[in-house]
Amino acid sequence: MVHELPPMKKKKKTARAKRREETSAAIVEAALAIVTEEGFDALTMKRLADELGYAIGAFYRYFPSKDALLLAVQRRVLELLAEELAEARRRLDAHLAREPASEQIAALARIVALAQVYETLPTRRPAHFRLLSRWLGEPEPMVGTEAAAPAMPVLLALFGSVPALLVEAEAVGALRPGDVSRRGNLLWGALQGVLQLRKLDRFGVDAFRPGPLAQELYRTVLLGWGADPVRVDAALALAAEVLTVQMREEIE
Missing domain, CATH: 1.10.357 (Tetracycline Repressor; domain 2)
Structure with missing residues (x-):
């Protein structure tokens, strides 16, 4: 007789994880807005950090490089x-x-x-x-x-x-x-x-x-x-x- 394992319960996201996801999504939307309105050359990590009110060091905790940010926008x-x-x-x-x-x-x-x-x-x-x-x-x-x-x-x-x-x-x-x-x-x-x-x-x-x-x-x-x-x-x-x-x- 074959016994099926019960489905694994998904772990609930912590409040901290949810905030991180929301912040990452907000950064991506802001980057997409800059690209849409001004073109690719206008998009820099410093410009984005300044617009969103983040210190550049804190900003890099969400996207460690411009490549990572561009990938998220894509x-x-x-x-x-x-x-x-x-x-x-x-x-x-x-x-x-x-x-x-x-x-x-x-x-x-x-x-x-x-x-x-x-x-x-x-x-x-x-x-x-x-x-x-x-x-x-x-x-x-x-x-x-x-x-x-x-x-x-x-x-x-x-x-x-x-x-x-x-x-x-x-x-x-x-x-x-x-x-x-x-x-x-x-x-x-x-x-x-x-x-x-x-x-x-x-x-x-x-x-x-x-x-x-x-x-x-x-x-x-x-x-x-x-x-x-x-x-x-x-x-x-x-x-x-x-x-x-x-x-x-x-x-x-």
């Missing part, structure tokens, strides 16, 4: 992006509850809706996008490999959101079976490349406009993965409709 940006991805699915599903579509179109639209969250990040959260672009796109690492390692689980979970939707799409016959992890990474990587062309958009060349390029990217990869063209067009239209409503609400 994690926070990834967490916020994950929340936006979840909200995008909630909005789309709420729309589908009011105006149903076929399960194949709905599955494809969920993939596009999540991609559109990142596609619109440069205009909605420009500082967040710049931080992620520096982290993911620049050859030189922002922080050392050892320091950056704790952020990888959050990043992998974020990247895993698309493969999970690809599995759902395959299950209802919207896509041909394939390596969903590879496909998800391909979509993220290609979209990041498209968004880098925003720098050239200022010259007014239509061929470099990221919006149409992103739409063509979604259509190309979904068709390449076996989706029906009519369903793809319907899914793109559905996701765009929900996104338009969301953007309008954010402006208002």
Whole structure:
């Protein structure tokens, strides 16, 4: 007979531990605010300590280096992006509850809706996008490999959101079976490349406009993965409709 051990009780956090977590979170939010409003160069440990009223020595007890602070800011940006991805699915599903579509179109639209969250990040959260672009796109690492390692689980979970939707799409016959992890990474990587062309958009060349390029990217990869063209067009239209409503609400 096999006896299962009872689940271990989680230790309650002490008041001191809670205060430390709250202080660390406040420091991260203040650092993110500086980066958002003034850019990376404005963020220094002394500037942050002065703004929050800490002696520099006490401040280093929470974050022993700027690398550690940048890592915490990166994690926070990834967490916020994950929340936006979840909200995008909630909005789309709420729309589908009011105006149903076929399960194949709905599955494809969920993939596009999540991609559109990142596609619109440069205009909605420009500082967040710049931080992620520096982290993911620049050859030189922002922080050392050892320091950056704790952020990888959050990043992998974020990247895993698309493969999970690809599995759902395959299950209802919207896509041909394939390596969903590879496909998800391909979509993220290609979209990041498209968004880098925003720098050239200022010259007014239509061929470099990221919006149409992103739409063509979604259509190309979904068709390449076996989706029906009519369903793809319907899914793109559905996701765009929900996104338009969301953007309008954010402006208002």
